[in-house]
Structure formats: C-alpha cells, structure tokens
Amino acid sequence: MQIVHTLADLRRALHGASLRAFVPTMGNLHDGHLDLMRLARAEADRRSPQGAKTVASIFVNRLQFGPNEDFDTYPRTFERDCELLKANGCDVVFAPSEKDLYPEPQGFKVHPPAELADILEGAFRPGFFEGVSTVVHKLFNIVQPDVAVFGKKDYQQLMVIRRMVQQMALPIDIIGSETRRAEDGLALSSRNGYLSAEERAEAVQLSMALKGLAAAARAGNAAGTLDVAALETAAMDTLRQRGWAPDYITLRRQHDLSPVSGPCAEPLVVLGAAKLGKTRLIDNLEV
Numbered sequence: 015m016q017i018v019h020t021l022a023d024l025r026r027a028l029h030g031a032s033l034r035a036f037v038p039t040m041g042n043l044h045d046g047h048l049d050l051m052r053l054a055r056a057e058a059d060r061r062s063p064q065g066a067k068t069v070a071s072i073f074v075n076r077l078q079f080g081p082n083e084d085f086d087t088y089p090r091t092f093e094r095d096c097e098l099l100k101a102n103g104c105d106v107v108f109a110p111s112e113k114d115l116y117p118e119p120q121g122f123k124v125h126p127p128a129e130l131a132d133i134l135e136g137a138f139r140p141g142f143f144e145g146v147s148t149v150v151h152k153l154f155n156i157v158q159p160d161v162a163v164f165g166k167k168d169y170q171q172l173m174v175i176r177r178m179v180q181q182m183a184l185p186i187d188i189i190g191s192e193t194r195r196a197e198d199g200l201a202l203s204s205r206n207g208y209l210s211a212e213e214r215a216e217a218v219q220l221s222m223a224l225k226g227l228a229a230a231a232r233a234g235n236a237a238g239t240l241d242v243a244a245l246e247t248a249a250m251d252t253l254r255q256r257g258w259a260p261d262y263i264t265l266r267r268q269h270d271l272s273p274v275s276g277p278c279a280e281p282l283v284v285l286g287a288a289k290l291g292k293t294r295l296i297d298n299l300e301v
C-alpha cells in the first residue's frame with residue numbers, strides 16, 4: 015500500500031489503473047469505514063479484475079465544521095488508520111495536508127440545493143453540506159474514481175452526494191454501504207469515542223427510539239391511522255426524559271427526505287440527531 019500526500023504523487027500512484035474505487039474519510043477509522051473499504055475492494059476487483067486500484071483519503075475537512083464544532087479536537091489517528099486500510103484492501107492512501115488540498119482559500123464552493131441541504135443536519139449545522147460537497151467534489155476531481163463508497167449512516171450526506179454527481183454529470187457510481195452497529199445496536203461513529211462509559215451505555219437509546227418509531231410507523235401505515243407528528247413528539251420526549259437533547263427525530267420519504275404527515279405508501283426512513291452530554295449522535299433506519 016502506498017501513502018501519498020500530494021496531488022502529483024497521487025496521480026503518479028494511480029497512473030495506469032484500469033479502474034479506481036474510492037473511499038473518502040476523515041480518518042479515526044472504525045469497522046464501519048472498513049466495511050466501506052472492503053466493499054470498494056470487492057467492487058474494484060469485480061468490475062476490473064486486472065489492474066484496478068482502491069484509494070482511501072484521510073482528510074479532516076475544516077470547511078464542513080461550524081465555528082463551535084470539534085474540528086480542533088477531532089481525533090487524528092493516522093498510523094493506526096493506515097494499518098487498518100492496508101489490512102482491508104486499500105492500495106493507496108491519499109492524506110493531503112490543508113496546504114496540499116487548499117493551497118489558497120477555497121473561494122469556489124459547491125452550493126447544494128436548500129431543499130436537500132438546509133433541512134435536518136443542514137438546519138442544525140449550517141454550511142455543513144456545502145463543506146462536504148465542496149471537498150468531495152474536489153477529491154473526485156483529484157482521484158477521478160469510477161466508483162465511490164459512502165456509508166448510509168450519513169443518510170442525508172449520501173443523498174446530497176448522489177444528487178451532486180447526477181446534476182454535475184460526474185461519471186462516478188456512488189455505492190451506499192449499510193450502517194455497521196455495535197452489539198447493542200449503536201451505530202458506529204468516530205464521535206462515539208467522546209462518550210463516557212455511562213453515556214456509552216445510554217447511547218443505544220437513540221437507535222431504540224428510531225426502531226420504535228419505525229415499528230409504530232409500519233403499524234400506523236398498515237392500519238391507515240399513521241399520525242407522524244404524535245410519534246415524532248413522543249420519541250423526542252422519551253429521549254428528553256432520559257437526559258438527551260434531541261435536534262430531530264423524524265419520519266421522511268426515502269427519495270427526497272420530504273416530510274410525511276399521515277399514511278404513506280412510499281419507502282420511508284426515520285432519521286434522528288440528538289446530543290448526549292457534549293456528544294452529538296446521528297442515526298437512521300429505513301422503514
């Protein structure tokens with residue numbers, strides 16, 4: 015496995031590859047990221063058995079962090095990340111410095127549409143999806159992947175990226191990888207490392223709230239009595255009573271994340287974000 019830091023070295027490392035499969039990350043890798051890496055390897059070898067290369071980027075992207083968020087403290091675990099990537103089918107790690115990726119202030123940005131990017135995560139983290147779209151678009155230009163793999167844990171992010179690729183006519187297949195969960199059901203996330211032991215034991219309650227809402231939505235849909243607002247309020251109240259500060263727990267249409275009020279035959283997804291102590295967790299569940 016090669017580790018490169020500059021754009022020129024990356025281009026050299028990928029020169030002649032018959033196909034490129036890409037996993038963008040911010041490092042501090044866990045088993046969920048390794049699922050993405052293994053999926054990228056499998057897709058690369060399936061689509062082009064001779065000469066395909068897999069690439070993972072490690073870059074903590076300042077543009078997607080708000081002024082009061084955890085950019086400075088976001089865990090940087092570069093050496094361990096590289097060992098894990100090597101063991102899971104990665105050919106090239108691209109780990110640019112900020113100067114390599116943003117040699118001058120990034121004045122040109124990718125501004126995603128408000129109806130997709132200013133709701134849910136975007137409403138609570140203004141500018142987040144602009145930062146994500148800008149860095150992902152730039153990384154796509156640099157890596158020029160044929161395939162890129164993202165986690166479904168960041169459901170809205172995956173949707174924004176799919177839409178960007180489609181509207182910008184980027185010739186890249188975007189693959190969504192299922193969320194990896196701990197044994198108790200907590201979705202794996204780099205930010206789980208911020209939780210105290212007590213908070214870690216409580217953290218599963220977010221996925222339980224989503225599961226409960228999903229089950230109630232299925233039942234309400236089957237009976238034709240689905241009252242979404244009541245279910246969302248009840249789920250948030252339950253978390254509040256347990257000491258959480260929920261931003262949203264909500265039932266949406268899978269295809270555009272638009273709200274649902276009553277019975278709905280379209281595929282749905284429950285999404286949630288809530289703070290436990292100082293740690294903000296997100297999760298989702300397709301219904």
Ligand code: PAF
Pocket residue numbers: 038039040073075078146149150168171
């Ligand atoms: O999901 C992430 O880790 C980041 O948002 C991404 C896609 C690597 C962009 O910085």
